[in-house]
Amino acid sequence: MPDTIRIRSKFYSNDIVVTRQDSANATVSLTPSKPDEDSTYKLKQDVEEGVANAGMNVLFLVAISIPLVRSVGRFINSKERLPYWDKLYSRFWILGIGYYLGMIILGLQRTKADDFYVLLVLGLLIAVLALVRDYRPARTLLLGLVPLAVTKGSELLLHAISPATLDFYHEGFSSAQGFSVLWLIVFAFVARSHKRQAEAERLEREAAALEKRRIEAQNAILEQMVTERTTSLTRQTEELRETLEELRITQDQLIQSEKMASLGELTAGIAHEIQNPLNFVTNFADVSGELLDELEEEQQRPTRDLALETELLHNLRQNLTKITHHGHRAASIVRGMLEHSRASTGERLPTDLNLLADEYLRLAYHGLRAKNKSFNATLHTDFAPDLPLVEAVGPDVGRVLLNLFTNAFYAVQKRREQLPAQPDYVPTVSVRTRALPEGGVEIRVHDNGTGIPEAVRQKIFQPFFTTKPAGEGTGLGLSLSYDIITKGHNGTLSLETEEGQGTEFIIELPS
Amino acid sequence: MNILVVDDELDVRALFEQRFRREIRGGQLRFAFAHSGEEALDYLHQHASELVLILSDINMPGMSGLELLGRIRQEYPAPPPPAPPRVMMLTAYADETSRQQALELGASDFLTKPVDFAALKQKLLQLAAQDDNAYENENSGS
Incomplete structure (x- = not known):
């Protein structure tokens, strides 16, 4: 049973992988560095080229990653969102170039240096995106990056632990990476649209805030106007009240003077009205004195006229009543006059x-x-x-x-x-x-x-x-x-x- | 002598009756009372021949004393007999215009209130004496 030789170019690099599956169904990598194989030379030449290519790859990757990292930084607006980390982050190019130079100096131009660099860049991006995960486009981008980082990471891990297993699942890894790259691209677009949306929302919010501030400013002005108006109205009301009070006082004075004027008109009438009862009072008092004189004279006489005495007494009593009556009459007129003049x-x-x-x-x-x-x-x-x-x-x-x-x-x-x-x-x-x-x-x-x-x-x-x-x-x-x-x-x-x-x-x- | 006192004050009657009680008792003076000019005219129409003197207030509601005086002088012009009653005016407003007016209208006298009863009594008794003399002369003449 012949062995199966499988030659496959890697999806993401120029490496050629040659594997042999023998009759026992064990897979053996045919590393090109083995000199005893027939195809060695050719292969070896390829391998050396591959190694040189790894160095070139890193340089290439560094050259790509610097603008890429920058653009991601711009995308999430790291200057504002991560002002502290941004200082380090914006100096990423030092890391990239340092990595490349370090690799050259240390002679680490092994096949996987480029993959490790990719993982490093991915890790950095994920870390930065994770820091701003509250920002929705960043979160989307993060979600897009994770599968690529996972496949890349696990491939490297597997490469370090058991390269044979990696070779065995090489195809699977390749397609998984292909998918994760596609996934990343899709998510990058989604993230971009999210960013646009967020930007639009932000603009809208800013416009709304601006409008709100404008309205608030307007309200403040209005409020001030209202306050001023209220103050002036209050002042006017106060003035009006004072004027009204003055008018009321004037009216009272007018009423009083009108009363006094009519009292003046009344004076003569009142005098006449008082004169009459007073005349009666004096006259009846006077005539009562005469009656008493007569009564006394009558009592002195030896033969008293009792009928006359009774009549005199009766008149006296009557006169007292009349004096009281006319006295009251005069008093009531005076009282009326006082009432008339009084407020x-x-x-x-x-x-x-x-x-x-x-x-x-x-x-x-x-x-x-x-x-x-x-x-x-x-x-x-x-x-x-x-x-x-x-x-x-x-x-x-x-x-x-x-x-x-x-x-x-x-x-x-x-x-x-x-x-x-x-x-x-x-x-x-x-x-x-x-x-x-x-x-x-x-x-x-x-x-x-x-x-x-x-x-x-x-x-x-x-x-x-x-x-x-x-x-x-x-x-x-x-x-x-x-x-x-x-x-x-x-x-x-x-x-x-x-x-x-x-x-x-x-x-x-x-x- | 019959005298008619015209005054709107009712108590004038009591006052006159007491002031002249002796003269009334002695039959020298006889008083009748009216409370308004209208009442006075009515009385006059009924007792024209007996009445010798009218004592009238000027200020009265309705017909005033002066109007009454005018009416009397209209109705009872100057002699021959029966002689018209004399009219004495009494007023609280003792101003010259009223006096003049009263005298022009034919008032025989003008007295002011408050009435001086002593003076009034003297005047009345004097008039009564004249009246009696005239009466006696008249009687003896016929």
């Missing part, structure tokens, strides 16, 4: 509007009469006897009534002055109260004066509007009255008027 407490109490209307009608009338002696008017009152009490601020409603009465008297006086030729004209001011069927109370103040022209009617409740000559009216009377009735008492103040016929103001107050 309103705003307290709403059950109020008899009949009494209030009567009191202020008289005050208004006498006030006007004191100013104008020739003035006279018929006062007519029509008070509902069953008028319910109304929760009201007495002095405030009194002020409204005083104002309406004063205006009414003014209107009839004006008409009298305009029509002196009409002796039949009787200036009349009347006040009427009645309970409203739906609850609440109505007060109507009527005059048969000049009436109010249409143009004036619109403005009559506006502040500072007055038809009176300068200095005679503040123009606040009706506007304040309107506020008192509508805002202060939730009531209504309206008017019916006909030019040349008269005017009627109607107050409605809820019960």
Whole structure:
């Protein structure tokens, strides 16, 4: 049985491997260095060339590996990712050249020096990639390199331990290496695409971050603007509040001065009203003295007229009652005057509007009469006897009534002055109260004066509007009255008027 | 002598009745009271011949004292008899214009409030004496 001789060129080098399989099925490497073989010379020559080629291979590999290692370094951006290791890594060429020179100097131009260099480079790359394994393209590349490194490593290992076994599985190793190289190429492409993807994502992220920063900057600007605006608004609000406060104070002062003005109008009326009860007080006190004198005289007489004495005593008692009554009357007028001038407490109490209307009608009338002696008017009152009490601020409603009465008297006086030729004209001011069927109370103040022209009617409740000559009216009377009735008492103040016929103001107050 | 007192104050009646109680008791003066100008005119229409003197307040609601005076002078012009009643005005507003106006309208006197009752009494008694004399003269004449 003849031996089988197998001659095979290696996949990755120019070495020629010759193996012989004998009849016992044992494989024997025919190393070309054996001089006793027939083919020795030729083969030997090949082997020497092969050895020289190994040196050339290493040089070639070094030349290739330097840019390759560099490009991998660029690929994973080692400068940024591994700033410390990069300094060593970028000096890889020293290692490559050192390896080659070392190999020449040491004369290690054995067949496997080139393979060992390849493994070294692979190991280095794997180590570097493993350091940056968080970076996805690096991981992919790492995965691509591992099979090549494993086959290369195991081949070298096997070569060192048992070259025969290596030779036996040579074909398998060759194809495995072929596959791992293909694998590496595929993964290198995949890694490249991953890198592109990652790059795109990075750009996107950077753009997003940039946008975010831009928005944040914009937000900061906006926030600052808002803060400034808020500050200025707060300041404006503060200013407005102060102005409002000033206005309120001014309004209070105006109301107070309007009250004082109307008090001035009232003074004469009040004086007259106080004068009458005071006259009675002094007169009854005086006449009581006379009665006592008479009583004493009577008691001195020998024959006493008991009937007369009883009458005198009765009169005395009656006079005391009258003195008390008129004293109270004067006091209540003074009290009313004080209430009128005092700042309103705003307290709403059950109020008899009949009494209030009567009191202020008289005050208004006498006030006007004191100013104008020739003035006279018929006062007519029509008070509902069953008028319910109304929760009201007495002095405030009194002020409204005083104002309406004063205006009414003014209107009839004006008409009298305009029509002196009409002796039949009787200036009349009347006040009427009645309970409203739906609850609440109505007060109507009527005059048969000049009436109010249409143009004036619109403005009559506006502040500072007055038809009176300068200095005679503040123009606040009706506007304040309107506020008192509508805002202060939730009531209504309206008017019916006909030019040349008269005017009627109607107050409605809820019960 | 019959006197009509016109005043819107009700207590004027009590005051006059006490102030002139002796004269009333003695029958020298007789008082009637009205609380407004209108009431006074009504009374006057009913007792025209008996009434000698009207004492009227000026300031009254409705018809004032001066209006009353005007009406009386209109309705009862100057003599011949029966002689129109004298009208005395009483007022708290004692200013010259009112006085002038009252006198022009034919008031026989113008008194200010508060009333000086002593002076008033003297005037009234004087008038009453004149009135009595006139009355007696009239009676004896016929």
